[in-house]
Amino acid sequence: MTALPLLAIELSYWQATAIKLGAVMTVIPLGSLVLVYVFLFKMMSHMQSRLGPMEAGPHGTLQVLAEAGKFLQKEDIFPARADRAVFGLAPVVVIVSTFMLYAVIPAGPDLIVEDLDVGVFFALAVGSISVIGILMAGWSSASKYSLLGALRSAGQLIAYELPLVLAVVGVVIQAGTMSLQGIVHAQADGEIFGFGLIGNPFILTQFIGFVIFLIAAQAELTQTPFDMPVAESELVAGYMTEYSGFRFLFFFIAEFGSAFALSGIAATLFLGGWYVPFLPDGLLGNLAGPAVLGAKIMFVAFLIFWMRFTFPRFREDQLQAIAWKFLIPASLANIVVTGILKVVM
């Protein structure tokens, strides 16, 4: 009988999880659709001095629903020589790994699906399941382009898993705990050299970790400048080439869902999550929390998509070289410095 103090009513376990599940199931599609609309439709077009979709709904807002509807009513095609079972299952695996990320992101003092005390570790571990889904998709599509795309993306995701994790280790050392809620509280009431007014958002002290996390997140999402697996000009659409209909929508939702989740984790780890100074706790805090987290997520997502619309694409070997020769040593150095400072301070 977990008591939800917030609502001051007694809920049995399964009722609480049902509510949380419902909340998560609405946040993900909503979040990714907002992300698609704001960044992929509006920001990208304005950056390219054009208006973007304007017809559907006021200022093109309903265009996103039209896109989703279009994918749903498209025919679901299986290539002739495809391995049907694996081909059908691959998008499910990819989307499951994205959904599980949302289990540990705190949106308010009490608004968290499950406050695991190994939250960060769980999030990053679950994030790497999508590699299996991508390999399944690439192999089962029985087409040259998909195979090449899948192999490239497997190499890339594994190569960038490491800097992602190592960048987070610095934050964990400084916060002293791995649970995301704990990290938010550590940032809330920590202070830098005695000046504690705005708490201690780790972006200030862990700036290198923040930059590495952003670059690695960009690579995890296979976005330009790391979008080799889905390089249009060479491999048409990488592992997604043969997919159509709602299976392609799964991949699409997975991509933007994980973009939303990774920006959420980045906001929580580096920008103080749902905390903002003078946030009243209790009911009001739980209402303001998601809004604050949403704003921070939008800021981090802006950085990610800004890089996506400006830079050309790395070549495969350059991409790997950056991960192994530049990001990993930098994040290790960051960990060492944080460790020493933690002890000395």
Added chain:
Amino acid sequence: MSLTSNPAPVDWQKASYVAAQAADARVNVELETEGMILNIGPQHPATHGTLRVVVRLDGEEVVWAEPICGYMHRGYEKLTEVRTYPQVTTLINRIDWLGSFANEVPFILGAEQLMGIEAPPRAQWIRTIFFEMARIANLTLFLGDMGVQLGALTPVFYAFRDREYVLNLIESATGGRFHPNYDRIGGLKDDLPRGWIDECQGAMRKVRSFCDELEDLLMGNEIFQARTRGIGVIPAAIGLDYGMSGANIRASGIDWDLRRDSESPLAWKEVDWKVWTHPDGDSFARYWVRLQEVREATSIVDQLLEGLPAGPIMSKVPKIIKVPAGEVWCHTENPLGEMGYYIVSQGGLGPFRCKIRSASFNNVSILSWLLKGVYVPDVITILASLYFILGDIDR
């Protein structure tokens, strides 16, 4: 050879990569593994039109490549034999459809040379203005498109946005945006509309700001440089051997530009401008040379607009044009390279034989040599940097 290199010669991994590029020795050492045949094209975003490059891969590396063309072959040389001279000019500005006014000029100059007539100076100046504007319209699209081939989405939209001003100007004077059909034997169809000159100066300012924007956005970008420096290095001697011309050969250090080196009646002599070369000969050099050429073209157009002489634009020409018998070879420096027409006339209403020498045909013939031992993503970079138009190859 005289390497009049403008920037400090950057020895950017060149030595190591040129060795890799000397692929003949490398390839036949490999054991004959059954590589994967990949068809890039004929419908492929990287080829400007329907070029198909059959590539055998060993992993991600190209072992053997062969461009196959002919998907766009319209048989122009046969068509010119059954058409009169005015009809041929409408035909040939569809060869290089991006800089289409520049196709008409060598044919008309050749016919005028055969007939021994000369267009009035105002017509020659306006022809040079439109020639350079065709070059701007052609090369700005390339500058944007090179970004898209490397994955940057934004530059191509800037290219289309600022190219639109140039196309609107061409349309307001000639009537057609892509196929102006404005050149006549002996002069031009009619004169510029009022207010065209200061509109043109405005457009040139916009194109210059586009070049600066692109230099910041793309050329300065470390990722772009990492993707293009040292890729697809063409030594000057081999380039000339294949008959490469235009920015492709100037990027390998050959200081040769037909606008300056051949005596053409157009107005390039009255304007001071500079031929840009680059010593490296790699994809970056080709991009860099074309960017400077666009800037140079805008300054040429500005100077021409100031000094435009008054006077008629059409000289005395009989209504039915019959070119006397004779042969002439006339070539100019088109946006893609050297374009020339070998016109054989036997006094008829149309040419007896008209060999169309287009730049992209030779520029692309180097591909099978150039693509050996190259990664797949570099194949796209090299295809984009050579910048060919399919109409130019297939005619």
Added chain:
Amino acid sequence: MGLVPGAVKGLGVTLRTMFKPAVTVQYPHVKEAPPTRARGVIALKEENCTVCMLCARECPDWCIYIEGHGDKAPPRREGGKPRTVFILDRFDIDYALCMYCGICVEVCPFDALFWSPEYEYSEVSIADMLHDKDKLGEWMATVPEPPPLEVGAAAKK
């Protein structure tokens, strides 16, 4: 700002463009007027046409189909021999074949053909792209006056 790395300058460019107004035109609601000399569609002034067939012959695409018949017209001066004049029966331009080169407009000795910048005449079926005599007559209303010439241009010959 030489030392600012290229990547950051690139980000600056995209950010600046984001706040500049967009240049696109929302077509069905806002229409850009084509320049006066734009070659949109060919208009036929029937009275000037004397069925001399020059345009049909000179057209590279063979897309102009003309039929006419000879007729007796009253003599100019009384007592003179009745003049034979040619009446136009059919004058079709097949815009599916036409490449808008403008040779016919130029070669017509009686100025019966004009360019009009009209461009919105796309059809569902390609057969309707064959405009007959009176459709071409309708276009005559949209033919603009030729624009005044640039300073320094010689007077129109």
Added chain:
Amino acid sequence: MSPADTPSPEGAAEGAPEKAPESAAEPVTAPEPETAPEPEAAPEPEAAPEPEAAPEPEPEPVDPKLQVLIDSLRERLGDGFVASDVVGGDLWVRVDVSQWRRAAEVAKGELGMDYFCFLSGIDWLPNPLLAGRDVWDPNPNEASEAAVDEPVGTIHTGIAGGDTRFQVFARLYSTRTHVGITLKADLDDESPTAPSLTSVYRGADWHEREAWEMYGFDFEGHPGLRHMYLPGEFEGHPLRKDFPMLAREVKPWPGLVDKEQIPGEAAEPDASETVSSEEAAAT
């Protein structure tokens, strides 16, 4: 309609005797012989026998750069050097087909022609349907000025002469001295072959493939003569003059004037009205 303007411009006025005076239009009224063009094996003698080595009277002073080229080529190739001509400041040299590769090697080696411009072929057989002569005649009825003095089928080749139907020509250029040279060589009619230049210039590969495909010239020593543009199983050589233009046979010519007679009157033979349709049928 001014009668055919005699070629007065300075360019074409040089005294190259082998060019028969040109006339503008074919005999319009004479119906085109539908039979195969006369065998050109026995063209009646040219207006003037072609002087083999007599120095042509050079109307314009040959500028020294070209003269150097002519002399060194003449001395290198000996009798292979058949004729040379300078027209409008450009140099044409016709060499014997056996010396074709030798000429290219000399040009590239000694004369510094490092740039391979192009290589192609010409088919000199005049074909009335194609020769662009009567593609369209301004005034079909006027038969006066079409006094053509030589029958169809006579070959008269352009600059630097030549007396066979097929000719291969290439243009080489030096990017340093900015001087170009057009080499020509006659190929015999039945089986036109020429040595391949791919060993001298790599760029010649594609051009020779195109010439083989379009004209049927065979190039010995070419790495792989295969189709450049046309599909594999295409027979025939399109750019030859006797290759029909199918597009023109299929569709009737809209310029066909079929003005009926004036209704109700005896169709008096008013020449201006009835346009000779057979002239139309010819195109």
